[in-house]
Amino acid sequence: MFSKTCEYAIRSTIYISKQSKEGKNVGLNDIAESIASPVAFTAKILQKLVKDNIISSIKGPHGGFSVSPEQQKKVYLVDVVRCIDGEQTYNGCGLGLSECSEATPCPIHFQFKEVRTRLKAMLENTNITDLIEKLERGETFLRL
């Protein structure tokens, strides 16, 4: 569904957010170790998230990454997915046909559309704040 890169991105965002809420700034190595992702590769992903203002970074000693309360509130999963995988995650024809449209639908167009719409709605309705709250209440877990 999502690329591996996007999975790392979501996991990173959630982990950093949780630490930020506890007042901790986290460095790259801490993040990579905590979400079981390759360090250098994770660095690249975090760079993209910073550029899209999904997370923040501070350089120099005692620097690291953080997600402000404002970011946690305004960032939805759809933003993270768009940043890494792009819109085609929930756009585009299920059979890869460029001519497929509402007017000239492919054989699985309407069935597929329903699923994609669900996925998009789910991503648009889930923000970081909600995810962190469930995590803090011990209702969900972020471990390998």
Add this chain to the structure above:
Amino acid sequence: MFSKTCEYAIRSTIYISKQSKEGKNVGLNDIAESIASPVAFTAKILQKLVKDNIISSIKGPHGGFSVSPEQQKKVYLVDVVRCIDGEQTYNGCGLGLSECSEATPCPIHFQFKEVRTRLKAMLENTNITDLIEKLERGETFLRL
């Protein structure tokens, strides 16, 4: 959502089925040209579909591929997807966490589960016969 290989597989199955219903046996080159897929690569995919008894093949002159009425009736999209992409299309954690389960769900487990379940249900409820009928009635189209 599906791999490119799987898209070719579904397009092939639909095209061959339509031709079979019109009493025509179709060869590899015809298929590849009609669904705009690479010939040699399509051959590999068709081999897999034949092995899973989704389509039939006849060797030698005037040979080719076909989908019998029985196959059209009993084959559902889920079978084609399983044959090419495997179960992980609608199984597995959305964040790629191996420990994720109903008891220890990942942060997006339940939202994601709902979407996956929809996708699976859609694939399980759509068979080739239905797709061909809509195609014949001019309600859907199989073109690039």
Add this chain to the structure above:
DNA sequence: ATATTTTCGGACTTACACATCCTTTTATAT
């Protein structure tokens, strides 16, 4: 029997997602 036409199947190549390495930039502390 032989030539022909087709699918089958193994070995190989290519493109791209995934991942690493190393140098530069930025900030901090002494």
Add this chain to the structure above:
DNA sequence: ATATAAAAGGATGTGTAAGTCCGAAAATAT
């Protein structure tokens, strides 16, 4: 000022999905 610790960013390597090539096997027609 200098040393140090961190992220930024370019260049490079790796693994897997996507795609090619070519000979073998099978069926048919002459």
